[in-house]
Amino acid sequence: MDDIEKKIVDLVAEVLVDVNKENIKLDSKIVEDLGAESLDIYDMIALLEDEFGMEISDEDVEKIRSVQDVADFIKASQKKS
Amino acid sequence: MPRRVAITGMGLVTCLGTGVDQNWNELINGRSGIRTITAFNADRCVTRIAGEVGSDFDPWQYIRVKELRRLDRHQQIGLVAACQAVAQAGIETPPSDPYRFAVIVGSGIGGLHTIEAGHEILKEKGPKRMPPMVIPMAVVNLLPGLIAIRYGFKGPNFGVVNACASSATAIGEAYRLIAAGCADVAVTGGTEAVVGEFAIAAFNALRALSTRNDEPAKASRPFDKDRDGFVLAEGAGMLTLESFDHAESRGATIYGEITGYGATSDAYHVVMPDPDGAGAYEAMRLALEDGGIQPEQVEYINAHGTSTELNDKTETQAIKRLFGPSAYKLSISSTKSMTGHTLGAAGAIEAIFTTLALKHGVVPPTINLDTPDPECDLDYTPHKRAKRNMEYGISNSFAFGGQNVSLLFRRAQ
Numbered sequence: 001m002d003d004i005e006k007k008i009v010d011l012v013a014e015v016l017v018d019v020n021k022e023n024i025k026l027d028s029k030i031v032e033d034l035g036a037e038s039l040d041i042y043d044m045i046a047l048l049e050d051e052f053g054m055e056i057s058d059e060d061v062e063k064i065r066s067v068q069d070v071a072d073f074i075k076a077s078q079k080k081s
Numbered sequence: 082m083p084r085r086v087a088i089t090g091m092g093l094v095t096c097l098g099t100g101v102d103q104n105w106n107e108l109i110n111g112r113s114g115i116r117t118i119t120a121f122n123a124d125r126c127v128t129r130i131a132g133e134v135g136s137d138f139d140p141w142q143y144i145r146v147k148e149l150r151r152l153d154r155h156q157q158i159g160l161v162a163a164c165q166a167v168a169q170a171g172i173e174t175p176p177s178d179p180y181r182f183a184v185i186v187g188s189g190i191g192g193l194h195t196i197e198a199g200h201e202i203l204k205e206k207g208p209k210r211m212p213p214m215v216i217p218m219a220v221v222n223l224l225p226g227l228i229a230i231r232y233g234f235k236g237p238n239f240g241v242v243n244a245c246a247s248s249a250t251a252i253g254e255a256y257r258l259i260a261a262g263c264a265d266v267a268v269t270g271g272t273e274a275v276v277g278e279f280a281i282a283a284f285n286a287l288r289a290l291s292t293r294n295d296e297p298a299k300a301s302r303p304f305d306k307d308r309d310g311f312v313l314a315e316g317a318g319m320l321t322l323e324s325f326d327h328a329e330s331r332g333a334t335i336y337g338e339i340t341g342y343g344a345t346s347d348a349y350h351v352v353m354p355d356p357d358g359a360g361a362y363e364a365m366r367l368a369l370e371d372g373g374i375q376p377e378q379v380e381y382i383n384a385h386g387t388s389t390e391l392n393d394k395t396e397t398q399a400i401k402r403l404f405g406p407s408a409y410k411l412s413i414s415s416t417k418s419m420t421g422h423t424l425g426a427a428g429a430i431e432a433i434f435t436t437l438a439l440k441h442g443v444v445p446p447t448i449n450l451d452t453p454d455p456e457c458d459l460d461y462t463p464h465k466r467a468k469r470n471m472e473y474g475i476s477n478s479f480a481f482g483g484q485n486v487s488l489l490f491r492r493a494q
Binding site: 049 | 145147148150151209210212213214
């Protein structure tokens, strides 16, 4: 995992009370595998926005399923800016 | 026929410590929890002292680290106090009859720290960056909701906002629900955690706070001639109330009984009590009437006793009017002399101290009462605790806004 991916795993672990960090893989699906509910997702978005200094729209969130999707999205928007 | 209401569990988190035993021990030994503020840099504030829940606050027994960040401080300390109260009662959770379990919790202000932090983000980063947990961490009814979620209590559930009488009102309403047969068990009490620059500045603007910054432990001095306002403090107190039948059927330990509740309004002024104390008098009278006892049967009063000139004089007058010459035979104390004023949590914290005073036959002292105000000439138990065998005690709570609440307690038989 690169630094961005590691940071994302940290943030996901911080939000999800019942999930241990060791169990979060890049291909873990955030809702199906890790059990995130809507409030967890909003909480994660706020932390990611703070950490990476960017905005994530609700439309973008719709497309994200896995931890890898989050990493890809953040790397893509960092290239754009 | 109203049902009898037992106290079967208690929990406390205050500037005197975490847990009922720790608090009681500090209290009867006359120790103050008031210190120089550490939570934030108070250099700009007129008042730089408060009662802060300290480093011994250890929520980990009940709250996981990750859960903490989604709880405002008033919810953290309130939840820990509630967990203590449920654990002491030894209730099996989730209960098999969940709709008979109520949760009623008071807070004067709620999640002020969260609102402040959210407002900072709004100003600095704009509305799209507002954290999603601001509302659930700010509103007063979320803590009773969280307690219900944790234990599976599905009966009546609400927050009570009534300034410095919030948790006394909550306890009174919980008592009535059980007495009337609408619930068998209630977790009830209050919590407050607003010590911060915003609240200190706001209460300073009302000229309500002591500014005895050089002598924090001596700042809260109810009924003393040299008092100069109340001392803001953090704290939470929670009780498990239960119908006698319910408590006895499961063999629960009964620590005390609530037998009366009186509530009135001064209908007089925004922040000043009615100087003749009519509302406070009537609240106490109603509590005694509700409990079916005569004034002479009361031996202890845990006074509202805020250490403000207006409160202390008015409360003394109201007590004298209700008790007549026997007012001088009462043992009175203001435990705020040690805990400071926890606003919406005060009624519950003091309900627990009243229960313990009756149970142990010990009157907690009013510390710092060096030079009694000539208009406050009752027995406020100055400096040192007193031993006294007592059956009935009253706890008073009065609010900015004119609300008056008196609760009547009876020693466990």
